[in-house]
Amino acid sequence: AQKITQTQPGMFVQEKEAVTLDCTYDTSDPSYGLFWYKQPSSGEMIFLIYQGSYDQQNATEGRYSLNFQKARKSANLVISASQLGDSAMYFCAMREGVRSGGGADGLTFGKGTHLIIQP
Amino acid sequence: NAGVTQTPKFRILKIGQSMTLQCTQDMNHNYMYWYRQDPGMGLKLIYYSVGAGITDKGEVPNGYNVSRSTTEDFPLRLELAAPSQTSVYFCASSTRGQSSYNSPLHFGNGTRLTVT
Numbered sequence: 001a002q003k004i005t006q007t008q009p010g011m012f013v014q015e016k017e018a019v020t021l022d023c024t025y026d027t028s029d030p031s032y033g034l035f036w037y038k039q040p041s042s043g044e045m046i047f048l049i050y051q052g053s054y055d056q057q058n059a060t061e062g063r064y065s066l067n068f069q070k071a072r073k074s075a076n077l078v079i080s081a082s083q084l085g086d087s088a089m090y091f092c093a094m095r096e097g098v099r100s101g102g103g104a105d106g107l108t109f110g111k112g113t114h115l116i117i118q119p
Numbered sequence: 120n121a122g123v124t125q126t127p128k129f130r131i132l133k134i135g136q137s138m139t140l141q142c143t144q145d146m147n148h149n150y151m152y153w154y155r156q157d158p159g160m161g162l163k164l165i166y167y168s169v170g171a172g173i174t175d176k177g178e179v180p181n182g183y184n185v186s187r188s189t190t191e192d193f194p195l196r197l198e199l200a201a202p203s204q205t206s207v208y209f210c211a212s213s214t215r216g217q218s219s220y221n222s223p224l225h226f227g228n229g230t231r232l233t234v235t
Binding site: 105110 | 150152154159161162163164167169175177209211213215216218219220222223224225226228229231
């Protein structure tokens, strides 16, 4: 079973609109972290935002926020007021705590969503 | 700080050749990782290391080898390259601790490898 599922292979959004990128995860570990990365066409992996399994409030970083619904195992990324420079691949990833001795074996990634912002 | 540095950026190999992808980090991170990314896919873990002298297999280790003689360096060796190893390879690192699962991975810029 996939641990991270991103159901939107591609999305087209008008500039200045808000965007929600979906991510669901599967784990029985009580301690885990959820991460979003951006990969522009130049190829580098850019860390955007993080949410911990014990965090009570949704994470925010500038125009990025994470809509964390723990009971539904959902961690959607919301980008407010989208810009042309937001066009990129976006990856949701999870790092499990207990199973891997504190996250030693790194991140498990979803397949990504290709976001295109149109002027 | 340079962060995580990978070399080379691009490489073309013939089937059966060998090569080493270099990775070094200057953040004093104990944890280091090698991932591969195939077209249109997410990243898959090849090998990881929790410290000098300690390495372990990830999800897709076949055809690769690693070593970790220092905290800074984590080279990935491809022996007998095959077309299936055509991919983009990323090295990453992170801090170590009881709550390491709260820490993001810091990635290098990747190595684009083609095997023909």
